[in-house]
Amino acid sequence: MTAAMRLSSVAWAARTRREIREIGTADGSVVVVPVGSVEQHGHHLPVATDTLLADAVSHSGAERAAEDVSLLVTPPVWTGYSPHHLSLGGTLSLELDDLLDLLADVADTALENGFDGVCFVNGHGGNASVIDDAVSIVGRDHPAVEVVGLTYFELAEPFIGEIRESDPGGMAHGGEFETSLMLHLYPEHVTMEAADAEYLDEPYDRAAEDLLIGGSVSTYRPFEEYSSxxxxxxxSLATTEKGADLFDRLGNELADVLRTISEQAH
Known part of the structure; x- marks a missing residue:
């Protein structure tokens, strides 16, 4: 459990059962569920990078929206769907159906406390399709609840051109984007002298180029085919200053989403 999760004013884990029920039964209340992964991120970032960042952005956005919305952030779902990383070691992964069941169960039980809305905040690209399916399943089972899912780094699309220095492909797995955020939030867990990476070389012109440049074509390859x-x-272009700017803007973007969820859930 991270220090931010223990001490945050919006942390589910730091509340008593009575407090959780009081927050959940308030009008327009929202429960936020960070979803990450434990998977290799090269030699310079820890395997929990996706979980750490999804959790931190979730708390940041929730704290900024807390004056307007009754909400809580659950402990993060730390295991994602990462079969493409397994061969490189250090990775823990669930089966796709197991992750979907886990997300649905977390939402189902959280909603028993009276919340009007739920937001899955994903931090791993390989989870994106599961998040979409979880939104459909939870929404179907709870028709009176506003159910939303998003991948946090996609919230940066409107402003990323003001921050990035890398060419397309430079903000991929463990690249300029994630490394900057980690330098800002968890510098003690970043080893820049070991930051050995290469630009994405994907033969399909219409495939995604990095975290912020999507595409219409998806494919599957073991990760070592992309990067040794x-x-x-x-x-190498990551900086603490970029990470602070990204984190601030991402928090504001997520706060706006959470306010909208609450308004829709009234």
Whole structure:
């Protein structure tokens, strides 16, 4: 459990059962569920990077929306769907159906406390389709609840051109984007001298180029076919200052989403 999760004013884990029920039964209340992964991120970032960042952004957005919305952030779902990383080591992964069942169960039981809305905040690209399915399943089973899912780094699309220095492909797995955020939030867990990465080389012109440049074509390859180190992008361009700017803007973007969820859930 991270220090941020223990001490945050919006942390589910720090509340008593009575407090959780009081917050959940308030009009327009929202429960936020961070979803990450434990998977290799090259030689310079820890395997919990996706979980750490999804959790941190979730708390940041929730704290900024807390004056307007009754909400809580659950402990993160730390295991994602990462079969493409397994061969490089260090990765823990669930089966797709197991992750979907886990997300639905977390939402089902959280909603028993009276919440009017639920938001899954995903931090791992390989979870994106599962998040979409979880939204459909939870929404079907709870028709009176506003159910939303998003991948946090996609919230940066409107402003990323003001921050990034890398070419397309430079903000991929363990690249400029994630490394900057980790330098800002968890510098003690970043080893920049080991930041060995390469730009994404994907033969399909219409495939995604990095975290912020999507595409219409998806394919499957073991990760070592893209990168011998396990990292893709340009972490050499990452800075603490970029990470602070990204984190601030991402928090504001997520707060706006959470306010909208609450308004829709009234």
């Amino acid at each position: 180190s396990g990292a893709i992008g340009d972490p």
